[in-house]
Amino acid sequence: MKVLYFHQHFGTPQGAGGTRSYEFARALIEAGHQVTMVCGSNQRVTLGLPYDEQKGWERGFIEGIDVISLPLPYSNRDSIARRTLTFARFALRSVQIALREEYDLIFATSTPLTAGVPGIVARWLRRKPFVFEVRDLWPELPRALGMRNPLLLGGMSILEWISYRSAHACIGLSPGIVEGIQRRSQAGKPIAMIPNGCDLDLFVPGCRANLTLPGIQPTDFVAAFTGAHGTANGLDAVLDAAAVLKSRGNQQIKLLFVGDGKEKDHLALAAQSRGLDNSLFFDPVPKTELAPLVGSLDCGLMILKNVPAFYYGTSPNKFFDYISAGIPVLNNYPGWLADLIHEHGCGVAIPPDDPIAFADALEYLAAHPEERTSMGHNARRLAETLFAREQLAGQFVDFLTEQLALVSPV
Numbered sequence: 001m002k003v004l005y006f007h008q009h010f011g012t013p014q015g016a017g018g019t020r021s022y023e024f025a026r027a028l029i030e031a032g033h034q035v036t037m038v039c040g041s042n043q044r045v046t047l048g049l050p051y052d053e054q055k056g057w058e059r060g061f062i063e064g065i066d067v068i069s070l071p072l073p074y075s076n077r078d079s080i081a082r083r084t085l086t087f088a089r090f091a092l093r094s095v096q097i098a099l100r101e102e103y104d105l106i107f108a109t110s111t112p113l114t115a116g117v118p119g120i121v122a123r124w125l126r127r128k129p130f131v132f133e134v135r136d137l138w139p140e141l142p143r144a145l146g147m148r149n150p151l152l153l154g155g156m157s158i159l160e161w162i163s164y165r166s167a168h169a170c171i172g173l174s175p176g177i178v179e180g181i182q183r184r185s186q187a188g189k190p191i192a193m194i195p196n197g198c199d200l201d202l203f204v205p206g207c208r209a210n211l212t213l214p215g216i217q218p219t220d221f222v223a224a225f226t227g228a229h230g231t232a233n234g235l236d237a238v239l240d241a242a243a244v245l246k247s248r249g250n251q252q253i254k255l256l257f258v259g260d261g262k263e264k265d266h267l268a269l270a271a272q273s274r275g276l277d278n279s280l281f282f283d284p285v286p287k288t289e290l291a292p293l294v295g296s297l298d299c300g301l302m303i304l305k306n307v308p309a310f311y312y313g314t315s316p317n318k319f320f321d322y323i324s325a326g327i328p329v330l331n332n333y334p335g336w337l338a339d340l341i342h343e344h345g346c347g348v349a350i351p352p353d354d355p356i357a358f359a360d361a362l363e364y365l366a367a368h369p370e371e372r373t374s375m376g377h378n379a380r381r382l383a384e385t386l387f388a389r390e391q392l393a394g395q396f397v398d399f400l401t402e403q404l405a406l407v408s409p410v
Contacts, residue, residue, distance in 0.1 A: 001404055002034040004103035004122075006115050008074070008090050010039035012062060013202065015046065016259075016284040018317045020196055021109060022065070027393035028400070029064040037065050038097055038118075040072040040090050068097065076228055077262045084152075087112040094118035099125065105404050109133035113156055116163035123166045129407040131400060132167035137180040137313050144309040145232055160184060169403045171396070175336050176312030190406075192399045195315045197389035198324035202287065205326035205380060206295030213256070213293075215280045220254045221366035223299035223330065226290060227318045229261030234305030237332055239267065241358035242276045251278070253362050255301075258282045258293070295325040298372065299347075299365055302331040306352035311335030320387055326380035328372055330361055346379035 005025060011017040025035045047069055049058035058069040070093050074086050091114040098106060098118035106128050108119040119130040139147070139156035147153060161184055164170060169190040172178035178193045185191070209218065216222060229235055235257065242255050255278055257267060264281070271279040285293070294300065300322030304310045312335050319337055322329045329347035331338050338349035348365065350357040365372050 001028075001105060001401065002103045003028055003036070003400065004098065004101055004106045005035050005037045006039075006094055006098075006106070006108040006118055007037065008040045008072075008087070008112060008115055010037055010067070012047070013199075013287045016286055016290070018196070019199070019287060020317075022062075023197075023199070023389050024393050024396050025065045026063060027390075027397050031397045031401075033397075035065050036101060036103065037067045038070070038094055039067065040070050040074055040086070070094075076230055076260070077264075083112075087114040090114065091117040095121045098122040098128075103128070105129045105131065105400060107131045107133070107400065109135060111136050111138070113138040113159055113163065116159070116167070120162055120166040123168070129404055130167050131169045131171065131403055132163055133171040133173075134177050134181055135173050135315070137177055137309065140180065140309050141232070141307070141313070144307045145305070164189075168407045169399070171399065173315035174313055176309075177315070180313065190399075190403065192395070194392050194395055194399070195387065196317050196320050197392040198320045198383040198387045199287075199291075199389050200324055200383060202291045203321050203324035204291070204295055205376065206292055208296055208298060210292065211296035213280070213282065215277075216254055219252065221252050221298045221362070222254050222256060222296075223301050223362060223365075224256035224258055224294070224297050225301040225303055225318070226256075226258040226294060226321065227316070229257065229259050229264040229267060231263060232305055232307070232310075233261070233263070233303055235263060235267055235303055236270070237303055237353070237355065237358065238301060239271055239274065239276060239279060240355035241362065242271070242279045243274060244355050244359035245278060245362065246276060248359070248363075250359075250363065253278060253366055255279045256282060256297075258284065258290070260284045290321075291325070294321055294327065297325070297327050299362070300325070300327050300329050302329050302337060304333050306333055320383065323379035323383040323387070326376040326383075328365060328375035328379065330358075330365070332358060340382065344378050344382045346375050346382055 007021040010021050012022050028035050049060035051058050095118050106119050106122045108115045116132050122128040123130040139153045164185040170181045171192050173195050268281045302319050331349045333352045341347045341349045348361045350361050
């Protein structure tokens with residue numbers, strides 16, 4: 001089977017982003033299939049492929065994956081207008097590739113939602129089997145985050161409906177996403193839930209003594225958020241908890257922000273203006289460097305803005321990195337991840353928008369190292385038993401293979 005795989009934000013472990021598509025493409029190749037990956041450019045990912053002036057793209061092999069990288073730079077600091085334009089340009093160029101390349105099955109993963117456009121075109125114009133992976137529900141999430149532009153929201157809703165109904169099968173990354181696909185798809189459509197997973201060989205339990213960052217003392221309790229610093233992340237909640245700790249005279253607990261995004265500068269300035277010297281900010285680092293850092297933490301922070309659509313509708317990479325590294329998780333919103341934390345005893349889930357409960361939880365974890373160690377062991381066990389990336393990648397390969405066997409192009 002030859003798969004034409006579209007992921008605008010594709011990256012490898014040498015970059016600072018998620019690597020789900022890299023891992024899944026490698027699993028396809030190891031199973032004897034071929035993969036052509038189509039992606040864009042990202043300031044956090046350098047693929048180092050040769051540039052083809054005639055085609056106007058970079059193309060080459062990365063560990064057996066035939067990668068086409070379109071020169072369409074993207075940053076999560078970009079404005080909505082700039083990002084929308086980049087998404088549209090990527091979709092248009094992807095359609096051209098989908099109409100010209102030779103392949104057996106087309107697979108596209110969001111976000112953005114426009115990633116499904118080449119799949120829609122290939123389904124109806126070339127009669128190709130199309131599988132669509134949904135990482136976030138659109139327009140539900142933008143609407144919940146305050147977007148009010150009726151044209152954008154209406155366009156997203158139409159594109160979502162067409163994408164789901166054009167796809168022969170779908171993959172959702174969380175229970176809420178699967179339910180959202182079911183609501184807007186035909187009855188009986190094959191839908192698999194394959195969440196983000198744990199890189200068990202990369203993220204491993206470490207030692208707190210190995211964390212050597214500026215501003216951190218050996219006796220500090222260190223909790224960190226590692227990921228995008230965007231509006232959806234609601235990271236002001238961490239600063240509010242830091243202010244409570246400061247008011248209590250707690251100098252032991254340090255809160256780290258590792259990553260980048262449009263809110264990063266605002267957060268750093270806010271921390272400075274509020275005198276929160278217990279909040280420290282660091283640039284994003286490649287995943288290969290992030291892994292030992294996470295493994296050396298006392299606690300991982302799973303933070304999102306208090307939006308009900310997030311409760312069961314997200315599958316954040318950082319949660320799976322934390323549990324793989326065997327550290328407790330402090331989660332500040334209800335939903336399926338909070339349920340997992342309660343069920344498996346791998347951290348603390350607190351109510352949203354409650355800085356006192358947030359600070360209390362941090363102080364409790366700092367004061368109970370033995371319980372923290374037990375939570376870490378439970379976290380790693382959860383990672384190994386339910387969310388091993390190798391196991392999930394196998395499910396992905398099996399699902400695509402089954403869909404190709406079942407689908408007779410019509």
